[in-house]
Amino acid sequence: MTSRRIRIDVPALTRVEGEGSLRLEVRDGQLVELGLSIFEPPRYFEKFLEGREAKEVVDIVARICGICPVAYQMSALNALESLSAQMASPWVQQMRRVFYCGEWLQSHALHIHLLALPDFLGFDSAISMAGQHPDEVKRGLKLQGQGNALIRLFGGRSVHPVGARLGGFHHAPAPEEVAALVAKLQAAQQDARELTRFCAALPLPDDPQAFTCVALHHPDRYAIESGEIRTSTGLSLSADQFEQHFHETHKPDSTALWSDLDGQPYLTGPLARLNINHSQLPDFLQTRLSEIGLTLPSDNMFHSLIARALEIELVLHEAIRLLEEYEYPASPYTALSLEPGTGCGMSEAPRGLLWHRYELDKKGLIKSARIVPPTSQNQARIEADLHRSLTAFGLDHDEEALRLRAEQVIRNYDPCISCATHFLTLERVET
Known part of the structure; x- marks a missing residue:
């Protein structure tokens, strides 16, 4: 069985409060794991x-x-x-x-x-x-x-x-x-x-x-x-x-x-x-x-x-x-x-x-x-949207195309996250 893991990371930016990452795992053409994580320092x-x-x-x-x-x-x-x-x-x-x-x-x-x-x-x-x-x-x-x-x-x-x-x-x-x-x-x-x-x-x-x-x-x-x-x-x-x-x-x-x-x-x-x-x-x-x-x-x-x-x-x-x-x-x-x-x-x-x-x-x-x-x-909705939209888009696309579609989905919701997702980096690991 072939497994493809794609990781998309959002680094911290001076004009955006927080960090985020998107984890995708595809097995045999099926999306089996999707996790949207947001890392924000305490603001109090x-x-x-x-x-x-x-x-x-x-x-x-x-x-x-x-x-x-x-x-x-x-x-x-x-x-x-x-x-x-x-x-x-x-x-x-x-x-x-x-x-x-x-x-x-x-x-x-x-x-x-x-x-x-x-x-x-x-x-x-x-x-x-x-x-x-x-x-x-x-x-x-x-x-x-x-x-x-x-x-x-x-x-x-x-x-x-x-x-x-x-x-x-x-x-x-x-x-x-x-x-x-x-x-x-x-x-x-x-x-x-x-x-x-x-x-x-x-x-x-x-x-x-x-x-x-x-x-x-x-x-x-x-x-x-x-x-x-x-x-x-x-x-x-x-x-x-x-x-x-x-x-x-x-x-x-x-x-x-x-x-x-x-x-x-x-x-x-x-x-x-x-x-x-x-x-x-x-x-x-x-x-x-x-x-x-x-x-x-x-x-x-x-x-x-x-x-x-x-x-x-x-x-x-x-x-x-x-x-x-x-x-x-x-x-x-x-x-x-x-x-x-x-x-x-x-x-x-x-x-x-x-x-x-x-x-x-x-x-x-x-x-x-x-x-x-x-x-x-909106964060839970974003994650559900990512799962649905990326699956409909087609998981056989290359990393760049998947990254862009994920960014587009995220940018529909919140300008603060949108700024960060312009700088998503993607790491792919295949086993």
Whole structure:
């Protein structure tokens, strides 16, 4: 009997937190072992929060991720503010959605243009792609720049923003500053339309598979900054019911936590959101779905690329809609009093559901904290996808072809992992 073992390793990079490896073992043309291991050094953020005042949390969690700090801030605020009998003002709620739109815009633009497109255009990086596709790279940087500008508008800066606080924001932007940015966002809509059409026209692999989708759902709008959990299996859950169905475990060969939904892998992120909430897309995006021929729900994970492009169009539309009616508030925040207890909150980070839980003591200090990011939630789904996709692709391909397909699969899920998998090395041992 001939056995072929393929090992794919992801080395540590300065711009990526952690290490990972993919192990494949093929015997007689059958995939008998597949293991995705993620090696992440301890970060201790949950422990850092213990003993801190509640008001400090929002700035500390913004440091967890340089790509999606707003997501960590909004999930934390949703959790902490659930311990108050008061609510943030309608102005604050609307501007938080705008703030979050900026993060989706910059993150999706980064992922599509700099991480995913080289896969489908035949390049090993965006830098090498830029020589033959300069307009695509420029478009991505322009869209990402507009997202950063939206984050700065309320956050003071685009990386680890400092403008958010309990009850709202530390400051409100001037109307003339808002009007100037609205004009730029309106100009960016043409780029966004072209991006969706461009992504839909790419020769994406046809790789249907069954998976469970998990995303927030809001009765009045496409869920971003708030909502309740919906699953494609029929569950509807509040934030404080999360732990009844979602569980994290350690794997022997991985330092990262792995999540399951009632014992099964699941998908969270752009395609899951679109599958669950596509009926809430505005009319012009319903027309776009027909134009590009995308039928939802989709069972092809490679449609995540198109989902991100559609969500770029969505958040540009939402930010413009809300900022066109912008009025300078009497106060950019509502003073909230928090009661001791346990508060849970969640929101939709660009790459999926982000859930927080905080226990607050009688002194107003954080007694315990738990944060479940989308990366750990998707890891079991990634492994299942790799097994299915590589088998369908054909295990008789050479190492380079298998490596590229594995990288493409991984890049569909998380930009942080995506950066690392551009540098996968492969070791083959045959016995």
